[in-house]
Amino acid sequence: MTKALNDIAFSMLDLVPVREGATVADALAVSLRTARHAERLGFTRYWLAEHHNMAGIASSATAVLVGHIAGGTERIRVGSGGVMLPNHPPLTVAESFGTLAELYPGRIDLGLGRAPGTDPMTMRALRRDRVETVEDFPREVAELQHLLDEPRPGQKLIANPGAGTRVPIWLLGSSLFSAQLAAERGLPYAFASHFAPAMLMEAIEVYRRAFKPSAQCAQPYLVIGVPLVAAPTDAEATYLASSIFQRVLGILRGARGKLPPPQEHYLDHLSPQERLGIADFLACAVIGGPDKVRAGLQTLARETGCDEMMFTCDVYDPALRLRSLDIATQVRGGA
Structure with missing residues (x-):
């Protein structure tokens, strides 16, 4: 399945990186500035990802950030990439994103993941005494869909706000589990190839082969995560990407920190x-x-046939981060 690059939507996934020598407030301001820039470039959506207990990531209160970014922009879709559903009761998620949908009609996405997005200690703090099983995620996705749909006659539990908003639900993942579930439910699917690319092609094949049309999606819709660092020269881009190389090595060593300079x-x-x-x-x-x-x-684009590319762009200098998005947009237009 081959697609021309200029037929593929561009979007942004922001973990709200906190840079060495800067503050959380600085990181939040950079994210809003980046979202406004992405909107000017014609990007389709801007997502925020839930993580906890990480000094270098300021996106833990994901729904709050979605509202902040949506309120500071005008047209771009804003959402979660994603909310880690095991950490939250579906009713709470439905009410939060239902409220966002009422505030920003037609602009809110709800991407769901099944990982905790944190370490075991913080996971216990979030879930308290709850023990997650493999059956829980599909059931909770169905419950969330039900809560966001129009209430049925006699329905006693109603998300208000939330009911009837039909906030679009996306499933996210880096394995075959969510690919299969997204296919069965007829939901759009985003693969986390920005940090776990190993099973990308296999997950795509599973998703497309098993897809069943639904009211939300008549056909498969695939987003892939793409780490991006663009610059006027290859040498400068490699230099700027060294901030990401340092961060990745820290993750592999179990030593997460703030985003370092190149x-x-x-x-x-x-x-x-x-x-x-x-x-x-x-x-x-x-x-x-x-x-x-x-x-x-x-x-x-050629290998995956994706419908959309969602960039992560953790460049230390915020202005050069925006320049990376400019260059990607320019090369798409000339492709």
């Missing part, structure tokens, strides 16, 4: 095993000057 020749100082670990993590990354970015995006 370092010259960073990869040269690492062992072969460390470089391989970073390369595997960022297998779907597109890093380079305009020609390399165009080629990288075209390759992903």
